[in-house]
Amino acid sequence: xxxxxxxxxxxxxxRAKRERxxxxxxxELLAAALDLFVEKGFAGTRxxxxxxxxxxxxxxxxLYFSSKEELFKAVVRENISGRFDEWNEEFDNFQGTTPDMxxxxxxxxxxxxxxxxxxxxxxxxxxxxxNFPELAAFYxxxxxxxxxxxxxxxxxxxxxxxxxxxxxxxxxVYAVLTPMLYLAMWKHSLGTCLANNASIDPExxxxxxxxTLLHGLSARxxxxxxxxxxxxx
Amino acid sequence: xxxxxxxxxxxxxxRAKRERxxxxxxxELLAAALDLFVEKGFAGTRxxxxxxxxxxxxxxxxLYFSSKEELFKAVVRENISGRFDEWNEEFDNFQGTTPDMxxxxxxxxxxxxxxxxxxxxxxxxxxxxxNFPELAAFYxxxxxxxxxxxxxxxxxxxxxxxxxxxxxxxxxVYAVLTPMLYLAMWKHSLGTCLANNASIDPExxxxxxxxTLLHGLSARxxxxxxxxxxxxx
Amino acid sequence: xxxxxxxxxxxxxxRAKRERxxxxxxxELLAAALDLFVEKGFAGTRxxxxxxxxxxxxxxxxLYFSSKEELFKAVVRENISGRFDEWNEEFDNFQGTTPDMxxxxxxxxxxxxxxxxxxxxxxxxxxxxxNFPELAAFYxxxxxxxxxxxxxxxxxxxxxxxxxxxxxxxxxVYAVLTPMLYLAMWKHSLGTCLANNASIDPExxxxxxxxTLLHGLSARxxxxxxxxxxxxx
Amino acid sequence: xxxxxxxxxxxxxxRAKRERxxxxxxxELLAAALDLFVEKGFAGTRxxxxxxxxxxxxxxxxLYFSSKEELFKAVVRENISGRFDEWNEEFDNFQGTTPDMxxxxxxxxxxxxxxxxxxxxxxxxxxxxxNFPELAAFYxxxxxxxxxxxxxxxxxxxxxxxxxxxxxxxxxVYAVLTPMLYLAMWKHSLGTCLANNASIDPExxxxxxxxTLLHGLSARxxxxxxxxxxxxx
DNA sequence: CATGAATGAGCTTTCATTCAT
DNA sequence: GATGAATGAAAGCTCATTCAT
Numbered sequence: 001x002x003x004x005x006x007x008x009x010x011x012x013x014x015r016a017k018r019e020r021x022x023x024x025x026x027x028e029l030l031a032a033a034l035d036l037f038v039e040k041g042f043a044g045t046r047x048x049x050x051x052x053x054x055x056x057x058x059x060x061x062x063l064y065f066s067s068k069e070e071l072f073k074a075v076v077r078e079n080i081s082g083r084f085d086e087w088n089e090e091f092d093n094f095q096g097t098t099p100d101m102x103x104x105x106x107x108x109x110x111x112x113x114x115x116x117x118x119x120x121x122x123x124x125x126x127x128x129x130x131n132f133p134e135l136a137a138f139y140x141x142x143x144x145x146x147x148x149x150x151x152x153x154x155x156x157x158x159x160x161x162x163x164x165x166x167x168x169x170x171x172x173v174y175a176v177l178t179p180m181l182y183l184a185m186w187k188h189s190l191g192t193c194l195a196n197n198a199s200i201d202p203e204x205x206x207x208x209x210x211x212t213l214l215h216g217l218s219a220r221x222x223x224x225x226x227x228x229x230x231x232x233x
Numbered sequence: 234x235x236x237x238x239x240x241x242x243x244x245x246x247x248r249a250k251r252e253r254x255x256x257x258x259x260x261e262l263l264a265a266a267l268d269l270f271v272e273k274g275f276a277g278t279r280x281x282x283x284x285x286x287x288x289x290x291x292x293x294x295x296l297y298f299s300s301k302e303e304l305f306k307a308v309v310r311e312n313i314s315g316r317f318d319e320w321n322e323e324f325d326n327f328q329g330t331t332p333d334m335x336x337x338x339x340x341x342x343x344x345x346x347x348x349x350x351x352x353x354x355x356x357x358x359x360x361x362x363x364n365f366p367e368l369a370a371f372y373x374x375x376x377x378x379x380x381x382x383x384x385x386x387x388x389x390x391x392x393x394x395x396x397x398x399x400x401x402x403x404x405x406v407y408a409v410l411t412p413m414l415y416l417a418m419w420k421h422s423l424g425t426c427l428a429n430n431a432s433i434d435p436e437x438x439x440x441x442x443x444x445t446l447l448h449g450l451s452a453r454x455x456x457x458x459x460x461x462x463x464x465x466x
Numbered sequence: 467x468x469x470x471x472x473x474x475x476x477x478x479x480x481r482a483k484r485e486r487x488x489x490x491x492x493x494e495l496l497a498a499a500l501d502l503f504v505e506k507g508f509a510g511t512r513x514x515x516x517x518x519x520x521x522x523x524x525x526x527x528x529l530y531f532s533s534k535e536e537l538f539k540a541v542v543r544e545n546i547s548g549r550f551d552e553w554n555e556e557f558d559n560f561q562g563t564t565p566d567m568x569x570x571x572x573x574x575x576x577x578x579x580x581x582x583x584x585x586x587x588x589x590x591x592x593x594x595x596x597n598f599p600e601l602a603a604f605y606x607x608x609x610x611x612x613x614x615x616x617x618x619x620x621x622x623x624x625x626x627x628x629x630x631x632x633x634x635x636x637x638x639v640y641a642v643l644t645p646m647l648y649l650a651m652w653k654h655s656l657g658t659c660l661a662n663n664a665s666i667d668p669e670x671x672x673x674x675x676x677x678t679l680l681h682g683l684s685a686r687x688x689x690x691x692x693x694x695x696x697x698x699x
Numbered sequence: 700x701x702x703x704x705x706x707x708x709x710x711x712x713x714r715a716k717r718e719r720x721x722x723x724x725x726x727e728l729l730a731a732a733l734d735l736f737v738e739k740g741f742a743g744t745r746x747x748x749x750x751x752x753x754x755x756x757x758x759x760x761x762l763y764f765s766s767k768e769e770l771f772k773a774v775v776r777e778n779i780s781g782r783f784d785e786w787n788e789e790f791d792n793f794q795g796t797t798p799d800m801x802x803x804x805x806x807x808x809x810x811x812x813x814x815x816x817x818x819x820x821x822x823x824x825x826x827x828x829x830n831f832p833e834l835a836a837f838y839x840x841x842x843x844x845x846x847x848x849x850x851x852x853x854x855x856x857x858x859x860x861x862x863x864x865x866x867x868x869x870x871x872v873y874a875v876l877t878p879m880l881y882l883a884m885w886k887h888s889l890g891t892c893l894a895n896n897a898s899i900d901p902e903x904x905x906x907x908x909x910x911t912l913l914h915g916l917s918a919r920x921x922x923x924x925x926x927x928x929x930x931x932x
Numbered sequence: 933c934a935t936g937a938a939t940g941a942g943c944t945t946t947c948a949t950t951c952a953t
Numbered sequence: 954g955a956t957g958a959a960t961g962a963a964a965g966c967t968c969a970t971t972c973a974t
Contacts, residue, residue, distance in 0.1 A: 043276040044364040047969060048936095057935045059971085068969065126422040127360035130272065136422075171441045174433060175412075178442075182415040189359040200407065208404050209411075216445030258958085280944060290960050295945065509742040510830040513948060514957095523956045525950085534948065592888040593826035597743065602888075637907045640899060641878075648881040655825040666873065674870050675877075682911035724937085746965060756939050761966060 026064050026074075028054040033075045038120025038188055042072055042128045072128070073135055079121050080139065083112070084146040091150065098158030099214050102176065105154060106210045109180055114187075114202065122181055123188035148173055158217070165219045172217070179209045259297050261287040263311050266304050271353025271421060275305060275361045275368070306371055312351040314375035321383060331391030332447050335409070338387060339443045342413055347420075347435065355414055356421035381406055391450070398452045405450070412442045492530050492540075494520040499541045504586030504654055508538055508594045538594070539601055545587050546605065549578070550612040557616065564624030565680050568642070571620060572676050575646055580653075580668065588647055589654035614639055624683070631685045638683065645675045725763050727753040729777050732770050737819025737887060741771060741827045741834070772837055778817040780841035787849060797857035798913050801875070804853060805909045808879055813886075813901065821880055822887035847872055857916070864918045871916070878908045 032053035036045040047068055051061040065071040087108075094101050113119055129136040151173045158164035164172075183202055265286035269278040280301050284294040298304040320341070327334050346352050358376075362369035384406045391397035397405075416435055498519035502511040513534055517527040531537040553574070560567050579585055595602040614636075621638045624630035630638075649668055731752035735744040746767050750760040764770040786807070793800050812818050824842075828835035850872045857863035863871075882901055 039363060041276075041360065041364050043274070046967090058969090059935050060933085062970065063933075123359075126356075126418055127274075129422040130274075131277065168441070171438060174438055175441060175445060178412045178415045179408075182411045182418070185359050185415070185418060189362045205404065205407060208401075208408060212408060212449035213445065216448045279942085289958095291945090292947085292960055293958075296958070299945095301944070505829065507742075507827065507830050509740070512946090524948090525956050526954085528949065529954070589825075592822075592884055593740075595888040596738065597740070634907075637904060640904055641907065641911060644878045644881045645874075648877045648884070651825050651881070651884060655828045671870065671873060674867075674874065678874060678915035679911065682914045745963085755937095757965090758939055758967085759937075762937070765966095767965070 025054075025056065025060065029056070029061060029064060029071070030075055030078045033071050034079060034117060034120065037072065037075060037124055038117065042068075042124075042131070047071075069132070072132070076121060076125065076135055076139065079118060080143050084150070088146075088150060091154065098154065098161060098163045099218070101154055101157070102214065103210055105151070106176070106180065106206055110202070110206055114180060114184055114206075119184040120188050122184040126185055127189075147177070151176055155217075162219060164217045167217065175213060175216075176210075180206065258287075258289065258293065259307070262289070262294060262297055262304070263308055266308050267312060267350055267353065270305065270308060270357055271350060275301075275357060275365060280304075302365070302368065305368060309354055309372060309375060312349075312354060313346065314379065316345070317379045317383070324383065324387065331387065331394060331396045332451070334387055334390070335447065336443055338384070339409070339413065339439055343435065343439055347413060347417060347439075352417040353421045355417040359418060360422075380410070384409055388450075395452055397450045400450070408446060408449075413439065491520075491522065491526065495522070495527060495530060495537070496541050496544045499537050500545060500583060500586065503538065503541060503590055504583065508534075508590075508597070513537075535598070538598070539604075542587060542591065542601060542605065545584055546609050550616070554612075554616060557620065564620065564627060564629045565684070567620055567623070568680065569676055571617070572642070572646065572672055576668070576672055580646060580650055580672075585650040586654050588650040592651055593655075613643070617642055621683075628685060630683045633683065641679060641682075646672065724753070724755065724759065725773070728755070728760060728763055728770070729774055732774050733778060733816055733819070736771065736774060736823055737816060741767075741823060741831060746770075768831070768834065771834060775820055775838060775841060778815075778820060779812065780845065782811070783845045783849070787845075790849065790853065797853065797860060797862045798917070800853055800856070801913065802909055804850070805875070805879065805905055809902065809905055813879060813883060813905070818883040819887045821883040825884055826888075846876070850875055854916075861918060863916045866916070874912060874915075875909075879905065 029050065033045070033050045036050055036053065039045075047061055048058045050071070051058045054061075061071070065074060090108075091101070091105070094104070096104075113122075125136065125139050129139070148170075152169045155164065155167065155169050155172045155176075159166055159169075183200070183205060186200060187202065262283065266278070266283045269283055269286065272278075280294055281291045283304070284291045287294075294304070298307060323341075324334070324338070327337070329337075346355075358369065358372045362372070381403075385402045388397060388400065388402050388405045388409075392399055416433070416438060419433060420435070495516060499511070499516045502516055502519065505511075513527055514524045516537070517524045520527075527537070531540060556574075557567070557571070560570070562570075579588075591602065591605050595605070617639045618635045621630065621633065621635050621642075625632055625635075649666070649671060652666060653668070728749065732744070732749045735749055735752065738744075744767075746760055747757045749770070750757045753760075760770070764773060789807075790800070790804070793803070795803075812821075824835065824838045828838070847869075851868045854863065854866065854868050854871045854875075858865055882899070882904060885899060886901070
């Protein structure tokens with residue numbers, strides 16, 4: 001490779017760069033695919049577009065993922081696990097009232113999932129679950145169940161400490177989770193096409209939600225501080 | 234039909250049968266389309282499949298609906314937007330407290346939309362809105378806006394009568410609507426693939442939701458300080 | 467049929483009208499078909515449109531003409547023959563100079579064919595001949611040949627009387643005919659879609675044509691260089 | 700190519716072969732399309748047929764031309780409108796009398812268009828203009844207008860140099876053009892189906908036409924009763 | 933490994949033709 | 954005879970997937 005041919009030199013450079021980036025390819029493709037699947041849905045995303053956004057050719061995409069469906073599965077797998085250990089630990093160590101814990105919990109979700117691209121996966125799963133039952137089961141095991149358990153422990157703590165009324169924990173979880181998941185859906189579906197006057201301010205929406213919720217959950221003989229939906233700003 | 238002219242009778246019968254058949258077609262097609270759109274999404278549903286399920290040929294479908302998109306709009310009109318007149322009237326005539334009105338409202342939604350196949354349309358729009366902006370705009374105009382307005386009037390009534398605290402009506406609407414819409418989503422996406430032990434009992438879910446909500450909304454004598462989202466602990 | 471049933475009476479009236487018009491049906495269909503074929507071409511004309519313009523149903527059209535192609539053939543047959551006898555006689559009796567005869571000839575063509583819907587048939591044949599060889603042969607025998615013969619006799623008369631130079635009669639015929647046929651084409655094709663500034667005034671066009679032609683054909687005392695086919699320049 | 704690097708050479712060869720193939724595709728497709736459009740008309744030609752005749756698949760056609768209409772436009776550009784620059788220049792540089800120029804002009808048209816398959820496009824536009832207004836407008840802009848302008852300049856030159864009588868240039872253009880266009884029509888419609896004895900010898904037809912025309916246009920000292928193309932009214 | 937030209941199954945839509953009424 | 958609802962064969966176009974280079 002000490003050839004004097006300049007083209008060969010360029011080729012060598014290219015090859016070097018290629019080899020350096022070879023391992024990065026799947027990751028770049030997955031990132032591009034996440035973006036596009038979230039933005040346009042599964043059927044609406046063209047394989048070539050994914051490849052182009054990842055800076056490779058259509059052929060290369062199929063070199064790493066045997067089909068569009070496999071790519072989709074890989075995207076979901078890549079993006080949904082691995083955060084729960086950290087979170088569980090965080091909550092085990094939480095010092096403070098349970099209402100504050102719940103506020104923190106919701107805030108953390110918004111900062112780490114809801115406001116990031118990762119929220120698109122939620123929407124993705126909702127939209128396409130019907131067409132990928134296998135993936136849906138995987139999602140249930142790896143994401144939904146752990147999230148459920150984590151929230152249940154928070155609510156149980158509140159009940160145990162007399163901060164919350166006794167409740168059916170599962171439905172308590174739903175009451176916390178639902179609007180957040182819905183917000184993720186909204187952000188990535190109708191919310192993107194609607195006139196501004198119909199759009200939701202996510203942070204305000206979440207604040208209203210959690211306070212209303214805490215008001216509803218709280219054990220209060222003496223209704224001291226009534227949280228409310230704030231008056232029109 | 235006591236006519237003495239047998240030809241007239243036969244002709245009338247013939248026409249009747251034909252017209253009965255012709256009149257039935259759109260309904261059969263709309264029912265088939267609802268099923269399939271909900272099951273497979275808009276893009277995933279083939280026109281020919283709709284026709285086949287309705288027991289007619291591909292051509293016949295286009296005899297009644299000029300395009301797949303028009304078929305979808307007709308499905309939405311048939312199942313949702315066509316009913317707002319009736320609902321508006323119903324609520325105009327409602328006698329009783331506003332909390333009861335809201336309970337009735339949520340119950341009615343569940344019985345007429347949520348628990349029926351029509352709830353699939355909600356899920357459909359969430360999933361496909363990004364890919365079919367024209368459909369999204371249609372849905373916004375024909376469904377979201379009227380639904381929004383109806384709920385706003387209910388909440389306004391409660392505030393006006395001193396049953397609810399003053400509030401930002403738009404976010405009040407969201408607080409009512411969101412879990413219901415989310416339930417619709419759930420039913421038609423992940424909910425269809427999950428093990429039974431993780432499934433939601435919709436009626437209970439809705440009941441919990443509305444009571445928690447009413448608790449949060451209700452005007453209480455000592456509404457001192459509105460709690461807010463605290464800073465990160 | 468002395469029934470007292472008013473519907474039966476109406477039916478009887480309808481039937482009578484129907485029978486009265488039964489023989490007229492094919493003619494009405496042919497007229498409608500001529501209009502539409504000329505206006506939109508063969509492929510561009512829909513069978514249902516023809517039926518509607520004729521005031522009958524689609525089914526009836528196929529009752530009289532076994533296929534769209536048969537309808538087309540019938541239109542051409544209906545509209546192209548039967549005028550030549552009259553014309554031949556007219557010209558046999560013509561008194562006057564041959565240039566005047568030719569002027570009259572061109573004028574007559576314009577008035578009876580060129581300016582009427584019948585000119586559309588010319589365009590029709592030109593456009594569709596390739597797809598209907600059988601029809602083309604028919605047209606050749608029934609229309610082109612007789613027209614050719616008639617014009618040849620006119621030119622021959624001029625040559626015989628010393629009004630025109632000797633010439634190749636066949637090409638003389640083409641020289642007369644061509645611009646007229648072209649005009650018919652133009653009227654029914656590009657002429658209908660072009661900006662006004664590019665449009666032709668047919669009468670002026672024909673006048674220019676015939677006078678230029680007569681100038682070229684006329685025997686002149688100083689017929690020094692009768693225009694001939696020059697060697698390739 | 701005297702490089703010592705064998706890989707470079709191979710790569711170059713490969714790319715060359717591939718590019719040669721890719722570059723050839725549009726030409727092959729255009730040739731096939733010209734054939735078929737002329738033979739069967741625009742509507743009558745199936746995209747797949749064009750592809751098959753070019754030896755490729757349906758999909759490949761749409762790789763190079765985004766729609767059937769674009770394919771047609773490309774055929775027109777390739778065969779006619781793309782040549783006007785060359786022709787305009789040719790005539791700007793012409794040395795000789797204007798009658799000779801006109802003879803050359805007609806001869807050139809015959810050799811480059813009339814006698815080639817390209818003449819079929821003229822017929823095509825005549826036949827299909829009514830059904831495809833967009834194509835007609837394209838043809839008007841890209842072909843008719845430039846051709847018109849070119850001929851007008853020729854005639855104007857003759858008038859300016861005293862070789863032709865003053866005339867209405869637009870109708871002069873028609874007088875030149877019409878028989879040529881008609882010839883193109885004839886060749887591709889009825890002419891293809893008629894017995895030999897009725898067929899036209901195009902070269903002789905054109906020669907007769909142009910000489911008769913020049914005789915009619917020419918300015919002659921003793922223009923006693925010279926019928927002429929009248930000056931603009 | 934990477935490329936991108938090529939493929940062809942699949943989708944929506946049109947419309948001549950049929951046939952039960 | 955007349956009707957018009959129903960049919961289904963095409964046709965234009967898209968795009969996941971393949972494979973020669």
